[in-house]
Amino acid sequence: MNCREKSPWIVHFNCNSCNGCDIEFLACLTPIYDVERFGIVHVGNPKHADILVVSGAVNHRNVRVLKNVYEQMPSPKAVVALGACGATGGIMADCYNVLGGVNQVIPVDVLVPGCPPRPEAIMDGILQAARLLNVHQKDRHAGAEVRLTLQPVSEPEKV
Amino acid sequence: MHLYTFLSLLLIFGPLIFGLLVMLAPGWRYKTPVIVLSALTIMAGGILLALQGPFTLSIDSGLMKALPLIELLILAIIIYIGFAIKKMLIIGLGILQLAIGLISDMLPHSVQAHVPTLKVDLLAVIMVLIVSVIGPLIVMYAIGYMKRYEVHGPEQMRSTGLFFFFLIGFLGVMNGLVMSNDLKLLAIFWELTTLCSFMLIGHDKTEDAGESAYRALWINSLGGAALMLASFLSISASGSASLDELVAVGSLLPLALICLAAFTKSAQLPFQSWLLGAMVAPTPVSALLHSTTMVKAGVYLIIRLAPGLGGTRMGQVVAIAGAFTFALASAMAISQSNGKKVLAYSTIANLGLIIICAAIHTPLAYAAAILLTCFHAISKAMLFLCVGTIEQGIGSRDIEDMEGLMRKMPITTVIAIIGMVSMMMPPFGMLIGKWMALEAVIMSPLVLFLLIMGSALTVVFWSKWIGRIQTVAYHPVYKIEDVPFSMFATKGVLLLGIIAAAAVVVPLFKRVISPMAMAMFSETVVTSRSWDLMNSASAFIEWPLFFMLALVVPVLFLVVRGIKKSHIRQPFLCGENLEGAKTTFEFRTLMDKGESARIRSYYLNPLFGEAHLTAWANPIAIALIFIMFGVISK
Amino acid sequence: MIMIDPVITALLAIFAVPFIGAFLVGLDRKLTARMQSRIGPPLLQPIYDVIKLLHKEPIVVNRVQIIYAGLHLIFMVLCVVLLALGQDMLMALFILAFSTISLILGGMSVRSPYSRIGSQREIMQMLSYEPILILMLVGIYLINDSFMARDILASGKPLLLSLPLIFPAFLMVMAIKLQKSPFDFSTSHHGHQEIIKGITLEYSGPFLAILEITHWYEIFLLFFIITMFWATSIPVGLLIAAVCFFCEILLDNIMARLTWPWMLRFMWTVALGLAVTNVLWLYI
């Protein structure tokens, strides 16, 4: 439905990011970019949100948090992964504690490239994810929704 | 024997005899059926009396001659108690009462045939109904409670038989109190309630209990002395003393003395300490003292005397004193975390509210006073029974410890929540009463202001408490509590009573209480304003309220049913929820340790702390009492 | 409005009011955005939001929550209906209070620290504004000799002239009710991340939509009361309401949030003082 595209509420989760992506994301909220004109509201908690915006790579410590946050969002829901780290782990990929990109853990709908991506790109990514919400809603009604099991993928190796 | 005579004898002396039987019955096997039977008999008697309607009864003068002797006996017991517990204050008050009693007996007595000894008007019928329907329920609750208490209670406590004797006897004494019109007779019953409460509060025989019982005795003896003095003044003025006469003559000094007596009994500021102390007793005692007997005696007297108070300066001061109590007791309740103490303060506040309504004395206020008396009795009885059950279940009466009670004792919790909701929310009677009270006091600014502040404060402590006990964890496992049948059933009956009362409150008001108030005021001159208020209250359209509720309940039910297990998610804890946590306040901290968050309620101690609020409230309340006497001379 | 058949009036109140409320919320967001030199969302944004929320998955922490959300809405609607029917204002205010209490209890029924804190703050807000609302009614009664809304609307002289001090006190109450700074402690329109929306945190999907719709009714109610201060001529009343609305939004944008003890102290001294003073001279 149209209303879903017009009011994507987002929750932002910082997974191990270097803060570059976060700063650019927050820039979207400033008067210069003003995401609210698209109806986008940055709500602070997953229970109200439609879109989960994740910055940074997933590591062993925050994987559970990421899953919990995702699980606590009501469907239909979409995920936007910011930056190179969000996509593959980026420059952090080879760290001992890093699992990789966000899609290792939860289903990602939109990858926004860049290190960090520009605010315009982030906005574009969120709006594309908002359009995908309609698809997810159809899936939900068809019973083809992705559900997570809340077990940690693997224990961190003892160093 | 006429039915009236039989019923009044049954309701007054029956409980004493039943109590004796229970005391003599050996062991629970015999006690239980005797208790249940006598409770049911009292209940039946009360209902029969209500169906029978108002009546008056004159006892012949020969019997009345015996009254001074009985009085002497009771006072001798009080003085004996004073010696036994070595308190000069009690002995002094006892001797003072004895002196007043003897002097007034010496005065020439003219027994007037047209003044009945027992007068059961509509108000008294309502009171009898409250006492002898809710009271027996509490007595039956006590069966299960005392069985457990015998095991867990303090070792040196008195025997359970004695406990039941006073508990059941109390009902008879209270029935006598609300029926009697003769002041002498009234004073006797008054002293008897004091004695009963002394024995019941002191039941545990611990140091605390002894102290509280002593306090209850001396404060109430003070009230007894005031009552004796009032009857003495009345006799010396006109040769005989009855409530009717007192109202008709309208001389203010005896009225003021009776108000003082009522203040002590209803635990108004500055006499609140005895009721707060009384919570050391087993819970059925608190339930009885707070809802049907004892404290209700005070407000009953003031409602009875209201025609004499209405429109006088003294009446205004009484209303202000009541309002002061209402606001301050509500404020103090906020700072309390002890559940029973919160209930006690709420009782004190509500009695203050009833006193305001009685003293303002307009048709609307009168109706409000009666409504509040009824609904307060039933809700408070149920709440105390719930707290008693909770206390036995979790071993604490602290509200903070009641966190997550819903999981441990779901049934009791739900009943308690409904009870608390009935104290403040529509469509229950307390709210209607409060609403009418607010409209009734509109012309006295100070009372109104105190009432407004007080009613804002009451909401705070109730919602805090409800919030604390009702929390339900994520995927809770309910454990249906193991509660004796008697404790469970009586609460169930009271719950049904509350719901039924809520359903009939509007018709009850329109059919019974409103005509009652109208009849009361048919002769007196009432300003057109107060009639207008009464009429607009009677014309209140209730259908949107009921229509909405009828619409919502099924819809909500369907929605709740529609929630599937998969829709239930953990609460938000920044994603750090601990898997498999029982209470969902648990979250993961550093080093993957589990830790539990704990959110205490606001108690606002610096603002509403009991100690420092009492420190300046009591002097003001004492000053108000002096002012009450002072305005008489003006 | 009051002359028509009561059933029609009641239905009108139930179905038309939320749209007015939604429009006002939209206007609020737009104006706020302009004050922050942003473009802001479309005017109908609140309606989009609510429709979207209604279609989301109904997730809850426990089922008790839902009952309280329902009661919150119902009591609010009932309050609006009572006013529209010209009924007793005091009763309407009580019912308004119960709507808020239901919200508080809903917030407390979940074992979530954030919503618990939010609920407790909401209690404090109620404590601070409730006496003022009732005092306002007392003032109105002293002028009109009636608690009935229909008598107040029919009275000949504007209330504002007799209640000049109660009016600002009411505006402060309105700021609390509209969740405007400096009084937005339990939840806020703007600080979405602060105590994570507090009392509404654990409501999501359709249940959040219910809270939002209730808020629309509430906003209409507040405007109704403001307009009532100049009921003799509706355009003037509306103008006053519009000016007040603008001032509230301005205040919201230039003020910081303070603490709740501050709010309690402020409301019980300044606002209550104003209201009491005003009522006192009406008595004399």
Ligand code: SF4
């Ligand atoms: S993508 Fe670049 S800016 Fe973003 S978190 Fe990774 S390293 Fe930082």
